[in-house]
Amino acid sequence: DAGVIQSPRHEVTEMGQEVTLRCKLISGHNSLFWYRQTMMRGLELLIYFNNNVPIDDSGMPEDRFSAKMPNASFSTLKIQPSEPRDSAVYFCATIRDYLYNEQFFGPGTRLTVL
């Protein structure tokens, strides 16, 4: 079954600092998605990977954001430098059932940039 671990669960930082969010997939899955959720904009896809390769990064806001997937079960999303408008909940997700394209979400990282 799918399992997604995200760390940290909460992050408070000051503007200009580098922030690294982490995602670990418990079970073997080929796809990994990074989303950002805010009240104003809802749930937005930032980037997704297939077999560790970035497929679509059109949702990445700007060059301050970067994502890597060095192996099949781990990914990082980095923001450098961070800005207050980056405050949001960041979710990592994978596909649990390819027949229905069911995406299974992690618990999220709540980021606050002061």
Place this chain on the structure above:
Amino acid sequence: QKEVEQDPGPLSVPEGAIVSLNCTYSNSAFQYFMWYRQYSRKGPELLMYTYSSGNKEDGRFTAQVDKSSKYISLFIRDSQPSDSATYLCAMTFQGAQKLVFGQGTRLTINP
């Protein structure tokens, strides 16, 4: 204009009421339609999945797709306080892994 439009609410109804949640979309190529439920401080989880037009029922939940109108609905019968959550519609294309989400409707069922 967003590809998928969903009224963010909030929507508050008494326990036992029938709830209707809706989304409209602009891209006629969407073929797969989903509803996700998200409890407070949790990630979204898949609630209902439908392909093309028609109705699908699962217990107290009914998902309806009208492709001619580019309109999808989720009905909740006999609503319970435990149904209080944010409901997000999502849709995608044939063979695609990327989902396009609506903004989500925040629903509260009052005992």
